[in-house]
Amino acid sequence: MSLQNPTGNLINGQVLWLLAVAISGVASIMGAVNFVTTIARMRAPGMTWFRMPVFVWTVLAAQIIQLFGLPALTAGAVMLLLDLTVGTTFFDPAKGGDPVLFQHFFWFYSHPAVYVIILPVFGIFSEILPVYARKPLFGYKVVAISSLIITGLSAIVWVHHMFASGTPGWMRMIFMATTMLISVPTGIKVFAWVATIWGGKLRLNTAMLFALGGLVMFVFSGITGIMLAAVPVDIHVNNTYFVVGHFHYVIYGAVVMGIYAAIYHWFPKMTGRLYSEGLGKLHFALTFIGTNLNFFPMHPLGLQGMPRRVASYDPEFTFWNVVASLGAFLLGMSTLPFILNMIGSWVQGEKAPKNPWRAIGLEWLLSSPPTVENFEELPIVVSEPYGYGKSDPLVSNPDELEVAHEPN
């Protein structure tokens, strides 16, 4: 951490950064309170906990993390802001403060934060795979509960970011074990998704391609994650590009691909229009190739010892860096067909019906887009989610959910 203030100005980049992070923390806590309350108190009649779609479970699990984690980050940011502006010395070792304390504040939130990001993406996979495989989600209850197990474990893993910060050996062992334990609930989920699509008749549209691509990338990043959890490996590759490669496989490979999958899947519901499959598949191809070209080379670079956060490097690292940069430019270009598709389809795409994917879920019983306040009469839910291949109705009053409209 740096307490430098090269300009001597009170308003400098670092102060604004901390201010932004603190405000972001407050805003996210407000959001988290809202989500947890909504999910606990606002469910429709018959929507019991174990009838909730997995996406709702994962949002709940993620927002609980925000509730216990964000106060630490926000407090750390405010304390550092005070150090920099009014001269407190929480983190200044010259005056009795402790810089490692900032690392604790930071990582106590910022490791769970990656679960805040990835959990809803797990929910997205769990929603999308059954629709396009036409099969119920395998092991629904276990998948739902494993989200909460990840929430619990996420609170006790943060020190794995600090194996090289003078952490005592016994503490490293404990946090190595808890970090590796995370692979159990996530492994359960991956198994359930593979079992869901196993033997299904897959419809490979853009949303499904992004979901499958994201799943593959997540498995890869999960393997490097387990490698990093092992103390000897972590010490060896600490502060190298291996860590950067692992992180970007999770964030771009799994999270951004999952977000794209969700945007394509629910685009007809949100806008009332269908997107262009051709542009969508082009977007997927560019994204998948670009992600691997960009982030795979970071693994060999890291293992060879190239440090992160540097602007220049030894010429022996040139080859993989050129590959990574070309992949990055491809990834930059991959957003162009997406932007074109979203704007073009929203303005003049084909009109979407209520349920273009024959998906099962309350949102698909409403017109696209749903009207203000969604439901004229609240749905009465009478069956489990993901009833693909079964004939049970989801609600007992499907015709009363909306005011009657004249045909379009």
Add this chain to the structure above:
Amino acid sequence: MTNLATESIAASQPTMPGAPNDWKRFFSFSTDHKVIGIQYLVTSFFFFLVGGIFAMIIRGELITPEADLVDRTVYNAMFTMHGTVMLFLWTFPCLLGLGNYLVPLMIGARDMAFPRLNAVAFWMVPIFGAILMASFLVPGGPAQAGWWA
């Protein structure tokens, strides 16, 4: 079929589809979770592109072994801002947008539990985004310390 609406805190007036003020609700202090969800998604995607430009500068610098494209302090600012923007202004708000749009629909609710709190939480995103971007204008430029603050 569509029955979109102009929203404000006080009034919720249904309008005909395609009405000229349709798009304006996305720029208003709407309390409709579906409008807020799309506000989150579009705002966060804008910042995704901003963070992407920072990434292009980082990778442009790293395509050759020498530090020849940008000054080292600019490079440090780029990776710091790339990480900050991509996490706090892209992935978090984007997933909040999806959650905002989908959770009430999926559980059969008419809106979030606290619609105005929801709107306030959203409008803080462009505010702290602007504060972060303003750091390009102050003497010394943006933060350069990565996650070490």
